[in-house]
Amino acid sequence: MNLLGDFTFSQSSLQDDVDCPRRFELRYLKRVRYPAPETQDMLEFEQLMQHGADFHRLIHQYILGIPTELLTPFADEAPLNLWWRHFLADGLRDVPDEKRLPEMTLIAPLGDYRLLAKYDLLAITPGERAVIMDWKTSRNLPKREWLAAKLQTRVYRYVLALAGDELNDGAAIPPDAIEMRYWYAEHNRVISFPYSEAQFAEDERYLLSLIAEIEERDIFPLTTDDRRCRFCTYRTLCGRGNEAGLLDEYETDFEITLADDFDIDLDQIAEIEF
Amino acid sequence: MPAKKSIRVTKAQQQIVKTPFDQTVFLEGAAGTGKTTVGTRRIRYMFEEKVAPDSILILVPQKALALPYYDELKRKKTAGSQVGVMTIGSLSQQMVDLFWPLVAEEAGFKHPMKRPHFLSLELVQYYMHKIIGPEIDRNGYFNSVTINRNRLFSQIVDNLNKASVVGIPYQEVGERLKSAWQGDETQKHVYDDAQRCMTRFREFCLENNLLDFSLQVHVFIDYLWPMEAPRHYLLNKFRHLIVDNSEEDNPVTHAMLGDWLPQCDSALIIYDTDAGYRRFLGADADDAYRLKAHCDTHAMLDRHFTMSDDMTAFAVEMAETLHHPLEGVKVKRKADALAAIEFPESIRYHPQMVDAVVERIAALIYDEGVPTSEIVVIAPFMSDALRFALMTRLEAYDVPARSHRPSRALREEPAALALMTLAKLAHPAWQMRPTTFDVAHALTTAISDLDMVRARLLVDVLYKKGQLAAFDNIRNAEIQQRITFELGERYDMLRQWIDEYQQEMSPQLDFFWSRLFGELLSRNGYGFHDDFDATRTAANLIDSARHFRQIIGSIDPDAPLAKDYVEMVQRGILADAYLDWQLEDTESVLLTPAYTFLMSNRAVDYQFWINVGSPGWATRLYQPLTHPYILSLQWEQGRKWGDEDELAANQDALYRLVLGLIRRCRERIYLGFSELGEQGYEQRGELLMAIQGMLRRRALEEA
Incomplete structure (x- = not known):
């Protein structure tokens, strides 16, 4: 048994396990901090991440009702200005407006553990439909199949189906009523994934099998796809090279996403008290 | 677990x-x-x-x-x-971050259409040094006060924070302090100077969209x-x-x-x-x-679940001695206050008392099977010397111990020191040439298996004028062999990495450290490879440097940020308070200052009170720029703070402290006392007086 009973999974941790069990072990079980660069272009990478965070905040503020004219000055530089224009034009097109919950976190039981999903926006018409919006700020538009296989697509819909009662007037949200939309700010494009009972059952089976595998593992093997290692900070610890890869390659093969390690944050409560 | x-x-x-x-x-x-x-x-x-x-x-x-x-x-x-x-x-912070556009202009920020920057405590200290330090020098503020700059700044920050959380306009703090003062005029000038510094700091924050704790709460x-x-x-x-x-x-x-x-x-x-x-x-x-x-x-x-019956009796006795009898607390007939404490026979010197305490702890663990996590050693202040004395003695008994400070001084960690030294070596233009000792220490941390003796040999021969020469510059074959060629090769790779870096230097210190770590120091054969304490320290230092660059760089893009950062760390201003308390091993004896233990709000079976003769249990810290009682809602404005107020405040604080500790102890309290204290002076503090008073009263009653 590798996990404590209060372990909380997230799409990030499960994706790490699928991509590289060793990375999952180091990051989530041993909690090893290993501050090597993710990419060679550190400044550009940092700026991309910062713009992404700024964009998410702007949308959060917009949905809370802060007037657009007060927000637009905060999106005055590229690429934020383009993303913001796209968002104002189309970001919420056909998104239910009865109940919009930005930056919402839901937790569902998964076997003996917990599974957490942190949503950019949950838009719900109670009793009718629920749309999960996820703002993406990467420069490349991924293929639909690639997104479909991502843990995020599975976990977000699955958790909402299990834990969305309190947002739906106390009734469970049927999988058929759930849709997940990735909205790519740079391209102003939506890639949408409906949900179904069958997919829900398949996701449950798959997620439980992942956890069972983790529980039973004696050794957490390294990924067989060593392209990943160029963008993983543990590469030297694993003897998988010394230098980070280029940002362009990263974006071609993978996708830059904002960290979703809430489960770690819960245990790393650190605040400087005055 | x-x-x-x-x-x-x-x-x-x-x-x-x-x-x-x-x-x-x-x-x-x-x-x-x-x-x-x-x-x-x-x-x-x-x-x-x-x-x-x-x-x-x-x-x-x-x-x-x-x-x-x-x-x-x-x-x-x-x-x-x-x-x-x-x-x-x-x-x-969350609310200001989210609703900033609604409020920035009204709250007086100069750039309401730009994002706010939230200052950590270390960045507040940094700006205090940068902005307030020169003002103090130029105007001769605080001439009559003899405390170091860091403590001076802490008290200015304290005043701003107190004003904010008590709800007093910060502009009135100086006047309030003055109105309660009844000594000589010089102290009033100190309060005026403190007010000027607070005002200047707040203005600077408003000019630059900076929010320290006090301004966050105020907004x-x-x-x-x-x-x-x-x-x-x-x-x-x-x-x-x-x-x-x-x-x-x-x-x-x-x-x-x-x-x-x-x-x-x-x-x-x-x-x-x-x-x-x-x-x-x-x-x-x-x-x-x-x-x-x-x-x-x-x-x-009102039913206590923590204290044993004897401990409840001790709480009642101490409360009475400290003139706050506990109402409604019933002591069982068979309960004995003295059974809850252990007060050793007269010990003359402080080290003997520390020895006795440690021996008693070892006996509890090894003879009585008490878990280490159920033992806490408490002192009014946990000085570095006392902590070291306890730690080394406990280690000799193979008793695991941890020292609870709310923060861990990152700059004192060997891994952080090594990274600082390597940064100086890689940036000769800073003109901060490290000493041979620092370089040798950095090499032992950076290169696996390199001990201090061999590192000194390397440095003595190869470190000249701030530069590291190649290993083959050692002409003496015997020295080369003593160091070993394997270690020499690792040393050379480090030196070459620095040489190559110098061809294309990065202005971002955190990037420099991250690359040095990722490309070399984390490789097999180097000190950070699988030393996860060291990697955590490196990560914390890099975070601190990044935060510094992002905030300070956004206010002053031309500032020499990397050099500034290193200087400020050396002066104890940055990388000083870095919280890491979640990572502690709790299966060990805890060494902690009394108030820190109280604020962790947990109980243990055994407490050891160290230095019970110290006046520190009841006396406030010397804080000439601020005052916790006068800067409170309860203080009647214009009233003078006198000796009787000080005495009453100290007695009240001692009562609360002592009762708080007793109520967080299940079985027994050991009272560590030596006639001569840590500094060699006779100990007659209020806590000791109270305990002796209680013992005398008990003796009379029994007689």
Whole structure:
């Protein structure tokens, strides 16, 4: 048994396990901090991440009702200005407006553990439909199949189906009523994934099998796809090279996403008290 | 990890837990009576009754006090949203960050259309040095005060923070302090100087969109909370409040809660009687008690679950000795206060007392099977010397120990020191040439298996004028062999990495460290490869440098940030307070200052009070620029602070401290006393007097 009973999974941790069990072990079980660069272009990478965070905040503020004219000055530089224009034009097109919950976190039981999903926006018409919006700020538009296989697509819909009662007037949200939309700010494009009972059952089976595998593992093997290692900070610890890869390659093969390690944050409560 | 004891709740507790969800409850009681258990069980009950978790806010004065709640939240296996856990600081920061565009201009910020920057404590200290330091030098402020700059700045920051959390306009702090002063005029000039520094710092923050703790709270409480949209957002979001240790929170938080209580669905306000330990941070227990009037129901718990019968008797005896007899506490007939303590025979010298304490701890562990986690060593102040003395002696007995400081000085960690030295070597233009000792130390940390003797050999021969020469520059074959060619090769790779870096230097110090770590120091054969303490230190240092660059660089893009950072670390201004307390191994004996232990709000079986003769148990720290009692709501403006006030304040503080400690001890307290204290002077502090007074009274009674 590798996990404590209060372990909380997230799409990030499960994706790490699928991509590289060793990375999952180091990051989530041993909690090893290993501050090597993710990419060679550190400044550009940092700026991309910062713009992404700024964009998410702007949308959060917009949905809370802060007037657009007060927000637009905060999106005055590229690429934020383009993303913001796209968002104002189309970001919420056909998104239910009865109940919009930005930056919402839901937790569902998964076997003996917990599974957490942190949503950019949950838009719900109670009793009718629920749309999960996820703002993406990467420069490349991924293929639909690639997104479909991502843990995020599975976990977000699955958790909402299990834990969305309190947002739906106390009734469970049927999988058929759930849709997940990735909205790519740079391209102003939506890639949408409906949900179904069958997919829900398949996701449950798959997620439980992942956890069972983790529980039973004696050794957490390294990924067989060593392209990943160029963008993983543990590469030297694993003897998988010394230098980070280029940002362009990263974006071609993978996708830059904002960290979703809430489960770690819960245990790393650190605040400087005055 | 041992299994956690399950706690049974009494009927009285159960009744409060199950209060209907449209009522507000004020729950009071002394430490150890099960109030926080009520709070955590109430959360569990709310989940069972399908209260939406994200409509619940747990508010605590500091995050460490939320740990029992986090434990409870982790147990939750049912589906749903997430409970909010906050302090007034984190709540303020989140709200200001979110609603900044609505409020920035009105709150007086010069660039309301730009993002705010939230200052950590270390960045506040940095700006104090950069902005206030030169003002002090130019104007000759604080000439009559002889304390170091860092402490001077801390007190200026303290004044701003207190003004903010007490609800006093910061511009009035100097006058308030002056109005209570009755000594010579020089001290009044000190208060005037402190006021000028506070004003200048606040102006600088407003000019540059910088928000320290005091300004975050001020903007939240005075601008956002009264504003329709942010207030509606909060009141709508959090319909149920659980406020623990309200006595350790401050007046502006209490005032906000006073407003909130009539508008929420339910609330549980928990109040610890005889506490209020955070007064020096603006906590106001008397003010917290006023929240009682805002609640529908009042409840009290008075049955102690922590203390043994003997310990209860000791608490009663000490309370009486300290002139605050405990009302309503029944002592069992067979209970014996003296059985709860151990006061060794006369010990003359301080090191002998430390030896005796450590021997007793070892006996508890090895002879009586007491778990190390059930032993805590408490001193009024835990000096580095005392900590070292205890640690080394405990180590000799193979007793694991940890030292609890709220913060860990990152710059004192060997890994951080090594990274600093390597940064200096790689940046000769800074003209901060490291000493041969520092270089040798850095090499031992950076290169696996390289001991200090061989590192000194390397450095003595190869480190000249701030440059590292190649290993083959050692002409003496015997020295080369002693160092070994394998280590020489690793050394050369490090030297070459630095050479190559110097061809294309990075202005970002955090990037330099990250690359050096990733490309070399984390390889097999180097010191950071699988030393995860060292990698964590490196990560913390890199975070600190990045935060510094991002904030300071956005205000002054031309500043020599990397060099500035290193200088400030060396001067003890940056990388000083870095919290890492979650990572501690709790299966060890804890060494801690008394107030830090109290604020961790947990009980143990055995306490060792060290230096009971020290005046530090009852005397306030010397703080010539500030005053926790005068800068409080309870102080009548214009009244003078006199000796009798000081005496009463000290006695009250001692009473609260002693009772707080006793109530957090189950079995026994060992009183560590030596006639001569740590500094070699005779010890006659108030705690010692009180204990001796109690013993004399007991002897008379028994006679």
